[in-house]
Amino acid sequence: MTQEELLPLILKKDDKAFTLMYDMYSKNLYGVIYNLINDREEAEDVLQEVFVKIWKNIESYNESKGRFFTWIINIARNTTIDKLRSKGFNNSRKNLSSDNFVHLLDDSNKLSHMIDSIGIQEFVKKLKPKCIQIINLLFFKGYTQQEASDELEIPLGTVKTQNRNCINDLRNFLQV
Amino acid sequence: MMEARAYIESGILELYVFGTLSESETQEVAQMAEKYPEIQDEIISIEKAVISLSYSMAPYLSAANYDRIKEQLIEKHTTKVVAMQPKSNAFSYIGWAAAVLLMAGIGWQYTQLDAAQNQVAFVRTENDTLNKELNAVKLTETQTKSLLAVVRDQDNTVVALGGQAVSPESAAKVYWNQNTQTVYVDAAGLPEPPEGFVYQVWSLKLDPLTPTSIGLLDDFKGNDSRLFAVSNTSGAEAFGITLEPAGGSVSPNLEQLYTLGKV
The missing domain is CATH 1.10.1740.10 (RNA polymerase sigma factor, region 2, helix turn helix motif)
Structure with a gap:
């Protein structure tokens, strides 16, 4: 469906x-x-x-x-x-939680019952640290480009393209 | 086709799927997706990746949750009817009537409260969207202001670089601040570099010809304004821009000299 x-x-x-x-x-x-x-x-x-x-x-x-x-x-x-x-x-x-999704993975891993998500979890842990940060802010926390640029101290003009490169790494792994 | 490709590469579709764009940007993306099937396909692929990612992040969720939520939704949509026994006593009728009125009153207030809470939540979401819109506008304004400040500085020496043999239609401008020795390059007149190549900027002394690299125009596609800050220089007599393999070169490849201009 x-x-x-x-x-x-x-x-x-x-x-x-x-x-x-x-x-x-x-x-x-x-x-x-x-x-x-x-x-x-x-x-x-x-x-x-x-x-x-x-x-x-x-x-x-x-x-x-x-x-x-x-x-x-x-x-x-x-x-x-x-x-x-x-x-x-x-x-x-910004003060919600200093953890990112990868830190939380270790806690949730033990509890996860879905075998098929283990593979992607392992892959996600291997993402570049820069990618983990940027995906954490933009996707999980819903930051705007400006907020992400301030937080990560990267030029505003490159937030979008860096994020795309990171999502592309993920897509290559998932083959989508 | 080119337009769609560049739009996809800009990275805006990822933010569209994440839901962090302003309302007007969201509409713009939706229109582009309608116009270009390849943009729509790209959106679906990005969404698949994000769905897998968020799915894999969830801890174990017990089946009891499903029942709890379903119960709550059904409760709110149906009301049970209780048949009343006929009673002869007038007082008991009044008693029942009062009880029914009270129940109805409470029920009505509850729906009012519920509706109000719902409205609050949605006004908040709307507020959030407007804030995003405002941020997007502020952002463009800050960018424009800082670009103007660079370009307008009274201490600037402006050097126009003209196209050379390999690309006669190319052009660029160098803004060289004599006070601070900082150099900005306006590369709007250069074509996008091919994959695996990068533009490199050189400050030149003419006699004898001595090129010194003052920087690369990195992330050319991602820089919408095409205005780049490069390293400071002093005593330059000319500026040139060449196309070099990614990472740049020690000395310029003059066969790939795109633009050149004397101070």
Whole structure:
């Protein structure tokens, strides 16, 4: 099943649609949320909130807002950030967590039940440190180019291209 | 075709999939994807990579979560109806009526609260999008300002470099600040270097001809303004730009001299 096939079912609130959507994306959303909040129970609560929001606001999604996957990832990031704020964490995303996704891998590895993700985890650990940082900020934490340029002290004009090179390394490994 | 290729190489599609672009940039990418199938294909491939990456980052997620969420969604969409037993006593009717009213009132308030919370969440998302938009505009403004400052400096000696035999249509400009000895190169008039090659900038003394490398125009494609800072120089009598293998050369390959200009 692809995004394009799933979307009309969700819009109709078809009985099976929720289950299909959950199967397709729960791990992706959980991965992003966990990376921001670093606590499995809190992350599960946020995941629940995110699915309710997606389900209730699905009518407000249309393709001019970008890919469906992108839309739900943004909801997951925003909901997690709201949650952290409401818990009295510092107001800034920058102070959320000093860990990046690779550090968290070692914790989650023991708990992961999916054999097929082990291969990519091993590969991800071998990515250039520069790539780990840039993907962590831009994708997992949702930084803008300016914020990433400030944080990593690299020229603004090269943020996009460096990130592309890193994603290309990943794509070569995955052959997509 | 060239336009689509350059657009893909710029790295904007990755940010589109990540969801970190402003609303107007997102729309622009969506339009480009509609126009060029190869851009749409690229977006799907990037998305596949990101889906695999985020998937592999998730710790174990128990099946109980699915049940909890499903329960919550269904609860909110159906209400159970309880059949009432007929009662003869008028007081008990009033009692039941009051209870029903109270329940209805609480239920109504709950939906109001829920709607309000939902609205808050979406206003926040909207706010977030506007902030991104604002950041993008600020960013362009800062870039433009710093470029203008470089170009406008009163202490600049501006040297126009003309195209040479290998590429007569090429041109470049050197802004050489006599005060600080810093040198900026405006390379907007140079073609994109082929894969594996890089432009190298030389400051030249003419008699005898002595070239000194003052830097490479690295990441040519990624630098939208095509304005490059290179090393300081003093006493230059001319500037030249040659095409060299990636990493640059010790001395210039004069057969690949693209532009040259005297101070």
